[in-house]
Amino acid sequence: MSSITLEIKQITKQFHSDLVLNGLSFQLQKGEIMSVVGPSGSGKTTLLRVLAGLEKPTNGTIYMNGRDVTKQKANRRDISLVFQQPLLFPHMSVEENVAYGAKVSKKYTQEKVDTLLEAIGMTKYRSHFPSEISGGQQQRTALARAMATEPEVILFDEPFSSLDPSLRQGLRYWVRNFLVEQETTAIFVTHDMEEAMIMGDQIAVFQEGKFQQIGAAKVLHESPANMKVASFMGGHLILNDQEYVPLQAIELSSSPFKEDTQTFEGTVEHITYQHGRPIAHIEIKESGAKVPLPLTNDEQLQNEVFLSIPVSSIQRFRGTIDE
Amino acid sequence: MKLSRNSSLLLFIPALLFMSIPLYGLVTAVSQSLSDSGTWTFDYYRQLFQSERFMASLWFSLRTSLAATLLSIILGMAFTRFFHTLLEKMAPRLTVWIPMLFPHFVWGYMVILLLSETGVLSQLALLTGGIADTDEFPILTRDPYGIGIILTYVWKEVPLVILMLLPVYTSIRPEYYALVDTLGGTAWNRFFTVEVPHLLPVLIETILIVFSFTLSAYEVPAMLGTTFPEMISVLSYDWFYGSSWEDRPLAFASMVCVSFLLLVVSLLMYLYLNKARWRAMRGSRS
Amino acid sequence: MKNNKPVFTAVGIVFFIAPLLLLLLQSLSAPWRFQSGYGVDWKLESFRQLIRDPYLWEATWWSILIGFLVLVLNAVVGILTGKALSSYSFKGKPWVEALLLSPILIPVLAIAMGLHLFMIRLGLADTMMGVVIIHLVPTIPYSIKIFHNSYQQMGKALMEQPHILGAGFFTQLFTVELPLLRPALRSVTFLTIVISLSQYAITAIIGGGQVLTLPMVFFPFLENANASLMSAFSLWFAFVPVVMYILVEVILLLLPYSRVPWRNHR
Numbered sequence: 001m002s003s004i005t006l007e008i009k010q011i012t013k014q015f016h017s018d019l020v021l022n023g024l025s026f027q028l029q030k031g032e033i034m035s036v037v038g039p040s041g042s043g044k045t046t047l048l049r050v051l052a053g054l055e056k057p058t059n060g061t062i063y064m065n066g067r068d069v070t071k072q073k074a075n076r077r078d079i080s081l082v083f084q085q086p087l088l089f090p091h092m093s094v095e096e097n098v099a100y101g102a103k104v105s106k107k108y109t110q111e112k113v114d115t116l117l118e119a120i121g122m123t124k125y126r127s128h129f130p131s132e133i134s135g136g137q138q139q140r141t142a143l144a145r146a147m148a149t150e151p152e153v154i155l156f157d158e159p160f161s162s163l164d165p166s167l168r169q170g171l172r173y174w175v176r177n178f179l180v181e182q183e184t185t186a187i188f189v190t191h192d193m194e195e196a197m198i199m200g201d202q203i204a205v206f207q208e209g210k211f212q213q214i215g216a217a218k219v220l221h222e223s224p225a226n227m228k229v230a231s232f233m234g235g236h237l238i239l240n241d242q243e244y245v246p247l248q249a250i251e252l253s254s255s256p257f258k259e260d261t262q263t264f265e266g267t268v269e270h271i272t273y274q275h276g277r278p279i280a281h282i283e284i285k286e287s288g289a290k291v292p293l294p295l296t297n298d299e300q301l302q303n304e305v306f307l308s309i310p311v312s313s314i315q316r317f318r319g320t321i322d323e
Numbered sequence: 324m325k326l327s328r329n330s331s332l333l334l335f336i337p338a339l340l341f342m343s344i345p346l347y348g349l350v351t352a353v354s355q356s357l358s359d360s361g362t363w364t365f366d367y368y369r370q371l372f373q374s375e376r377f378m379a380s381l382w383f384s385l386r387t388s389l390a391a392t393l394l395s396i397i398l399g400m401a402f403t404r405f406f407h408t409l410l411e412k413m414a415p416r417l418t419v420w421i422p423m424l425f426p427h428f429v430w431g432y433m434v435i436l437l438l439s440e441t442g443v444l445s446q447l448a449l450l451t452g453g454i455a456d457t458d459e460f461p462i463l464t465r466d467p468y469g470i471g472i473i474l475t476y477v478w479k480e481v482p483l484v485i486l487m488l489l490p491v492y493t494s495i496r497p498e499y500y501a502l503v504d505t506l507g508g509t510a511w512n513r514f515f516t517v518e519v520p521h522l523l524p525v526l527i528e529t530i531l532i533v534f535s536f537t538l539s540a541y542e543v544p545a546m547l548g549t550t551f552p553e554m555i556s557v558l559s560y561d562w563f564y565g566s567s568w569e570d571r572p573l574a575f576a577s578m579v580c581v582s583f584l585l586l587v588v589s590l591l592m593y594l595y596l597n598k599a600r601w602r603a604m605r606g607s608r609s
Numbered sequence: 610m611k612n613n614k615p616v617f618t619a620v621g622i623v624f625f626i627a628p629l630l631l632l633l634l635q636s637l638s639a640p641w642r643f644q645s646g647y648g649v650d651w652k653l654e655s656f657r658q659l660i661r662d663p664y665l666w667e668a669t670w671w672s673i674l675i676g677f678l679v680l681v682l683n684a685v686v687g688i689l690t691g692k693a694l695s696s697y698s699f700k701g702k703p704w705v706e707a708l709l710l711s712p713i714l715i716p717v718l719a720i721a722m723g724l725h726l727f728m729i730r731l732g733l734a735d736t737m738m739g740v741v742i743i744h745l746v747p748t749i750p751y752s753i754k755i756f757h758n759s760y761q762q763m764g765k766a767l768m769e770q771p772h773i774l775g776a777g778f779f780t781q782l783f784t785v786e787l788p789l790l791r792p793a794l795r796s797v798t799f800l801t802i803v804i805s806l807s808q809y810a811i812t813a814i815i816g817g818g819q820v821l822t823l824p825m826v827f828f829p830f831l832e833n834a835n836a837s838l839m840s841a842f843s844l845w846f847a848f849v850p851v852v853m854y855i856l857v858e859v860i861l862l863l864l865p866y867s868r869v870p871w872r873n874h875r
Binding site: 104145 | 770773788
């Protein structure tokens with residue numbers, strides 16, 4: 001039986017009249033990784049800062065291993081936070097940066113520092129200064145420094161967003177594997193759904209101060225709770241605030257009439273190619289919504305097309321947030 | 324580091340303790356200038372404004388320090404503007420800081436050594452036949468126009484102006500200039516649309532610092548000034564330390580006048596700055 | 610960019626280097642009387658005379674001691690206030706900043722005159738501590754400004770980092786903040802010591818002539834010493850900040866993560 005490492009109950013945070021966090025609750029098992037995904041400015045960073053102890057929640061409680069830590073200051077909590085920027089101390093070498101984390105949390109042993117340096121592949125650069133290593137190496141060092149405090153939970157605030165895309169891809173898998181190997185409980189904040197799916201066992205879609213849905217990628221895709229989740233996943237055509245249809249159920253044709261279908265007129269605006277397949281970007285005349293539809297074969301498309309949707313494939317949002 | 328409200332306020336305690344020193348000093352000076360052995364009176368201020376010596380001194384002080392301030396600012400700004408790229412290197416920067424290594428009065432002494440009637444320049448002029456006798460050399464120190472005082476202050480304050488403005492100039496991103504250029508702007512536009520908005524807060528602060536200092540410091544005018552007209556600081560110091568204790572309240576009153584004037588000027592400048600900043604903020608939001 | 614280096618060199622030599630050379634040359638030679646036909650008469654007499662003056666050494670020690678105490682108090686108040694200003698945002702902060710700058714906008718002479726009676730009552734008049742206190746007035750506003758700027762440059766996020774890792778207030782101060790504040794500490798050292806050395810009037814008022822600092826010796830010298838001696842004395846004033854700078858530099862070496870040749874890289 002796995003134990004609950006982190007649990008938050010009804011957390012709210014208010015800045016002046018803005019309710020940034022609106023009654024958030026969730027639990028994390030030991031070793032579990034949760035991605036929190038949401039648009040920029042939705043308050044994801046605030047959530048992490050509250051968890052880390054940098055901000056006090058307006059209301060609500062935070063439990064770690066069953067103990068209430070809501071009033072504990074950041075330097076007393078067993079939570080580490082890796083920021084967007086690596087924020088290495090410029091006057092310390094790579095090794096000193098990692099050792100610093102261990103020393104201030106009074107968990108310093110030279111072997112641990114060595115092991116961590118080895119794990120992040122920085123043994124060779126241990127005496128280099130942050131200004132002398134690359135962005136990816138800096139971010140890995142920052143991660144090792146956070147790990148050196150032996151945190152119960154480690155929080156990531158878009159740690160790859162300042163890196164260029166090619167580096168980002170590699171580092172994602174590296175961090176994910178690293179966390180799994182170390183059996184670290186983690187929360188990973190990002191605005192990129194793909195990154196969220198790679199990093200997290202569970203994905204929490206966060207918008208307007210609330211979790212719109214928490215679940216595995218498959219659940220989110222197959223039964224999105226509401227139109228916010230669906231539009232974030234991008235795999236559905238949203239018909240209205242009650243109903244949606246998976247993109248793969250939509251058929252394109254040049255004639256409007258078919259049995260048991262709902263039909264929309266559309267204009268093909270672009271054809272792009274992704275993962276080896278052509279994608280038609282279609283604007284639906286009636287609603288103005290834009291849908292990217294994967295094309296099955298290189299059929300000749302006219303500019304004006306009809307989208308027919310079998311009535312049987314139309315689904316209703318579940319409207320609940322639980323798995 | 325984000326501290327909780329209370330511990331952050333604790334950090335302000337030393338500053339509060341410190342601020343009580345000048346505050347107490349100023350309040351005492353005001354109360355001394357307003358009391359005649361225990362009773363409230365405006366008598367000293369009446370005496371002050373009826374005194375020709377004080378009025379002449381006040382006028383002379385304002386004129387001298389205003390001239391010194393404007394010259395320092397203009398020269399310092401021009402210098403920074405033209406040379407800020409060179410000043411990023413260590414050696415040129417250290418060269419410019421040389422006058423800052425010395426107290427004002429030492430620099431004043433250097434000015435006397437250089438420019439007095441028997442000074443180095445005068446002797447050189449005599450030697451090269453520029454003047455026939457040292458009497459012909461213009462009186463530049465201990466002169467009735469405050470030239471020596473202004474010269475010393477400008478020489479000493481220009482490095483300070485450079486020190487204050489240099490970080491601002493180096494922080495202006497060159498893209499801004501490129502932007503003005505591509506939009507068809509002139510050098511004039513570059514200055515007023517790019518530099519002035521960046522410089523304004525620091526510039527105003529520097530003007531205030533230099534003006535307050537030159538208006539109220541004692542050492543330089545004591546060395547390079549005449550007895551009439553004299554700078555207000557010298558007059559007040561004489562009254563404070565003069566032969567009779569009866570003049571002390573006058574010393575307080577005159578210094579309070581200067582303080583009041585400087586406070587009003589500072590307040591007006593900050594109000595202007597705040598308005599400008601507020602406007603800039605609102606502009607960036609829309 | 611047009612080449613303005615020759616102009617800079619010319620201006621630099623005439624206005625910044627020449628004055629220093631003037632003092633140096635004059636201090637090393639007898640007072641100049643060019644028109645008398647004699648050349649420059651080189652001698653070290655002025656410096657010999659200067660260092661033989663017992664007042665000079667007494668005043669130098671007092672000046673260094675006072676300067677050091679003023680510096681320490683400046684560092685404490687400046688660092689804590691600079692940190693508070695950069696970590697805590699509130700309404701009306703620009704006004705608080707302006708208020709903290711105000712002691713250098715009010716005539717320090719007025720403040721010293723006002724404090725004189727108070728100092729007498731506390732027994733601080735005519736004492737070194739009294740002089741140290743009055744020297745804080747024209748220095749601390751600058752220090753607060755310098756440290757505030759430095760903290761702002763470091764950024765809030767870098768200050769949060771040690772806190773998250775578990776550092777307490779003092780650990781953070783000594784391991785992260787002070788090492789990164791080193792350039793600011795150097796600027797503050799120079800500024801405070803030079804300003805402290807520049808104070809004749811307020812030192813005379815509060816010290817009552819009992820506290821002998823260098824300006825207290827320099828001013829009377831003006832009346833009766835010759836140009837060579839005065840030039841030597843003038844240069845002496847630059848010597849004190851240099852001593853203080855070395856002192857501070859040595860103290861800074863004691864900070865953690867200082868790199869010196871004889872320290873192991875571990």
